[in-house]
Amino acid sequence: MTVQWFPGHMHATRKAILERVKDIDVVIEMLDARLPGSSANPMLAQITGHKPGLKVLNKQDLADPERTAAWLAHYNSLENTRAIGLDAGMAAPVRALVAACRELAPHRKGMVKPMRVLIGGIPNVGKSTLINTMVGKRSAKTGDEAGITKVEQRIALDDDFYLYDTPGVLWPKITVPESGYHLAASGAVGRNAYDEEEVALELLKSLKRGYAPLLAARYKLGSTPAEHEALARMPEDALLAAIGKKRGALLPGGKLNAQKAAEVVLNDFRSGVLGRITLETPEEFQRWWQAGLAAEAAKAEERERRRADQALQRSGMRVQRTQD
Numbered sequence: 001m002t003v004q005w006f007p008g009h010m011h012a013t014r015k016a017i018l019e020r021v022k023d024i025d026v027v028i029e030m031l032d033a034r035l036p037g038s039s040a041n042p043m044l045a046q047i048t049g050h051k052p053g054l055k056v057l058n059k060q061d062l063a064d065p066e067r068t069a070a071w072l073a074h075y076n077s078l079e080n081t082r083a084i085g086l087d088a089g090m091a092a093p094v095r096a097l098v099a100a101c102r103e104l105a106p107h108r109k110g111m112v113k114p115m116r117v118l119i120g121g122i123p124n125v126g127k128s129t130l131i132n133t134m135v136g137k138r139s140a141k142t143g144d145e146a147g148i149t150k151v152e153q154r155i156a157l158d159d160d161f162y163l164y165d166t167p168g169v170l171w172p173k174i175t176v177p178e179s180g181y182h183l184a185a186s187g188a189v190g191r192n193a194y195d196e197e198e199v200a201l202e203l204l205k206s207l208k209r210g211y212a213p214l215l216a217a218r219y220k221l222g223s224t225p226a227e228h229e230a231l232a233r234m235p236e237d238a239l240l241a242a243i244g245k246k247r248g249a250l251l252p253g254g255k256l257n258a259q260k261a262a263e264v265v266l267n268d269f270r271s272g273v274l275g276r277i278t279l280e281t282p283e284e285f286q287r288w289w290q291a292g293l294a295a296e297a298a299k300a301e302e303r304e305r306r307r308a309d310q311a312l313q314r315s316g317m318r319v320q321r322t323q324d
């Protein structure tokens with residue numbers, strides 16, 4: 001996998017969450033509804049998994065409604081977990097959020113036992129936009145709290161409802177290559193961490209599987225079911241070339257400008273002009289996750305075997321030297 005990023009501030013954020021989580025009643029994780037599994041932060045799950053959790057599938061306006069429903073059903077079937085879909089265009093996002101949290105921790109209410117909620121999410125998931133909506137409406141940002149690390153801010157959403165914000169950090173998802181590509185395609189990963197052409201090819205592989213008619217419509221590559229099927233069977237590089245040709249991504253002499261064609265595909269996906277798309281289903285993600293874990297375990301076993309071999313060799317040499 002060539003999507004490689006260097007997560008900034010992850011240790012400071014981990015420490016801040018660890019400090020705060022003891023006093024927290026509900027943990028909200030904001031996810032990108034176009035890639036719910038890949039946009040989840042395994043570090044957050046690891047250190048807050050014992051608390052009731054609200055999964056917010058944000059940017060649902062860009063996601064495939066059917067797949068969003070499948071992801072919501074998946075999360076809602078988990079113990080101690082609720083899930084809601086949100087987007088920046090919604091009239092009352094705060095009400096939906098507060099109601100879901102109250103359902104998860106009904107015993108927390110009133111000034112003596114206020115609800116304390118932690119909100120986390122990877123960068124670009126739309127957390128600042130949502131928080132600005134909340135802060136703008138309520139004008140109730142209370143700023144940094146003494147004694148608690150400076151990276152955190154507290155927002156009062158009600159007299160007995162406090163939201164603790166954490167910085168958006170991306171944790172390396174070494175175990176799942178598909179997640180790297182999906183995060184890069186969504187814009188969550190910095191430009192320097194990946195090759196745009198490679199990510200665009202992976203994105204096309206995924207899009208032609210589930211969304212061939214949307215691709216065909218956007219790039220005028222046919223309108224009949226037979227043409228959609230033909231598009232779905234095209235190798236990704238041929239598809240990228242066809243898109244590049246349609247959109248004038250050409251070098252002098254008429255050769256494909258693959259970089260420009262890749263940018264077209266990525267920008268069209270990110271802005272939503274391709275249509276409402278979700279890159280993964282709960283079942284697919286579960287499969288990739290299990291495969292990733294198995295690959296990690298195999299690598300760890302191989303490392304252990306090599307270490308044991310080297311130790312054996314060293315002790316063999318020592319015996320040899322003693323005999324000499």
Ligand code: G4P
Pocket residue numbers: 058059060061062086087088089121122123124125126127128129130168
């Ligand atoms: P972050 O704090 O989690 O890093 O994310 P932020 O709110 O900065 O949002 C990242 C981008 O996602 C912004 O676009 C924002 O407008 C967009 N966004 C946030 N929520 C939604 C949503 O529900 N639906 C859609 N379609 N977009 C959303 P940008 O182009 O980076 O910035 P801007 O030009 O909008 O300011």
